[in-house]
Amino acid sequence: MTVSTFVQDLNQRRFNGKLAAPAIERLEALPDREDARAFLERAGALMQRAGMPAQDFSPFQGEMFASIASHLLPGCWGGRVPPITLAGRHVRIDQLVRKFSGDRGRLLDIACGFPPLTTIDSSSALRLWDIVGVDRSLPEYFVHDQHGNYCVYDERGEALYFQPLIPTKDSWEALLGDAESSARKFEALLAALLRRRGNGADAPLNVEHDGCTLSVHPVHDYEAPNLRFIRSDLESLVTEPADVVRCFNMLMYFDDAFRQRALGHFSRLLSDGGLLICGCDWAFSMEARYTTYRKTNGTLAPLEFAFSLDNLVPIGILTWYTLQPGTAEAHLSRPVHVPAQHVAEV
Numbered sequence: 001m002t003v004s005t006f007v008q009d010l011n012q013r014r015f016n017g018k019l020a021a022p023a024i025e026r027l028e029a030l031p032d033r034e035d036a037r038a039f040l041e042r043a044g045a046l047m048q049r050a051g052m053p054a055q056d057f058s059p060f061q062g063e064m065f066a067s068i069a070s071h072l073l074p075g076c077w078g079g080r081v082p083p084i085t086l087a088g089r090h091v092r093i094d095q096l097v098r099k100f101s102g103d104r105g106r107l108l109d110i111a112c113g114f115p116p117l118t119t120i121d122s123s124s125a126l127r128l129w130d131i132v133g134v135d136r137s138l139p140e141y142f143v144h145d146q147h148g149n150y151c152v153y154d155e156r157g158e159a160l161y162f163q164p165l166i167p168t169k170d171s172w173e174a175l176l177g178d179a180e181s182s183a184r185k186f187e188a189l190l191a192a193l194l195r196r197r198g199n200g201a202d203a204p205l206n207v208e209h210d211g212c213t214l215s216v217h218p219v220h221d222y223e224a225p226n227l228r229f230i231r232s233d234l235e236s237l238v239t240e241p242a243d244v245v246r247c248f249n250m251l252m253y254f255d256d257a258f259r260q261r262a263l264g265h266f267s268r269l270l271s272d273g274g275l276l277i278c279g280c281d282w283a284f285s286m287e288a289r290y291t292t293y294r295k296t297n298g299t300l301a302p303l304e305f306a307f308s309l310d311n312l313v314p315i316g317i318l319t320w321y322t323l324q325p326g327t328a329e330a331h332l333s334r335p336v337h338v339p340a341q342h343v344a345e346v
């Protein structure tokens with residue numbers, strides 16, 4: 001089935017054929033991959049279930065679905081969860097941590113991503129806290145090319161993820177139009193920079209040449225007296241118990257069985273009385289939904305489920321963004337869709 005046929009069919013099944021032409025046009029830029037179609041299909045099913053009228057589906061949302069499916073779904077990255085994050089994204093969660101747990105403590109930021117911008121934010125907002133960022137894909141090498149595009153690599157020099165300096169449609173297309181060849185180019189650039197660096201014991205951790213930069217063990221560049229990082233899977237992480245465990249924008253990639261096991265791991269990482277905050281948070285706690293849990297007498301119990309009000313009349317797409325079938329919190333945060341015209345009247 002072509003992308004266009006798929007979109008037309010979805011329009012008939014989920015929106016009675018009433019999606020606006022500009023929205024359809026944007027959706028037709030969806031990449032021709034099974035996971036991209038499944039992503040849009042789940043979103044359409046949730047919209048239908050919430051009673052969202054077709055006229056509330058904007059061209060901007062169509063563009064977002066196509067763009068996310070083209071650049072950020074694991075299917076674009078060999079099945080790996082991309083390390084993407086955004087500065088300022090969790091500043092309201094940092095405030096929540098201080099409110100619930102005070103001025104001092106130890107916070108584990110599980111799946112911090114890279115560059116670990118939100119963990120750095122937390123270390124500034126919670127000055128008297130020890131902050132530890134944890135991620136399975138903290139890179140061994142970090143390279144910027146002459147155009148400012150960056151790439152992160154594992155220990156074998158394999159390119160794990162890259163992105164343009166300014167992520168526009170064209171700049172993404174330039175890199176991901178032929179992702180294989182971009183990956184090989186970044187790998188060749190790394191090899192050249194490593195040769196220039198040399199491999200003596202005194203080889204520098206940072207190299208600059210011809211407008212390109214290399215950083216070896218790059219998370220060390222971000223460490224501070226109250227901030228350090230551990231490269232580890234959640235499942236195998238061994239560290240001292242924490243007062244707060246935060247895990248954002250990771251569990252959504254996994255199925256229910258993994259999530260249940262993850263709760264056990266979070267509990268193991270918390271001291272008694274400790275707090276778990278986990279969920280999704282797109283930007284500054286807009287397009288957010290998360291759950292807080294308290295560990296009491298060795299047991300993790302939910303305290304509250306919270307979601308931003310824009311879930312009811314979404315401008316973007318996080319409300320409809322699921323990466324697994326049956327994502328429970330996507331259903332919880334959307335008891336009903338409020339048609340945009342009613343909001344305007346209020």
Ligand SMILES: C[S@@+](CC[C@H](N)C(=O)[O-])C[C@H]1O[C@@H](n2cnc3c(N)ncnc32)[C@H](O)[C@@H]1O
Pocket residue numbers: 081082083084085086089110111112113114118134135136137138232233234235247248249250
């Ligand atoms: C989208 S980033 C989230 C970054 C940041 N927490 C945020 O909210 O912006 C997801 C991260 O999850 C990490 N990840 C996925 N599975 C993991 C696991 N089992 N253990 C540790 N990290 C994991 C990936 O390596 C990736 O960097």
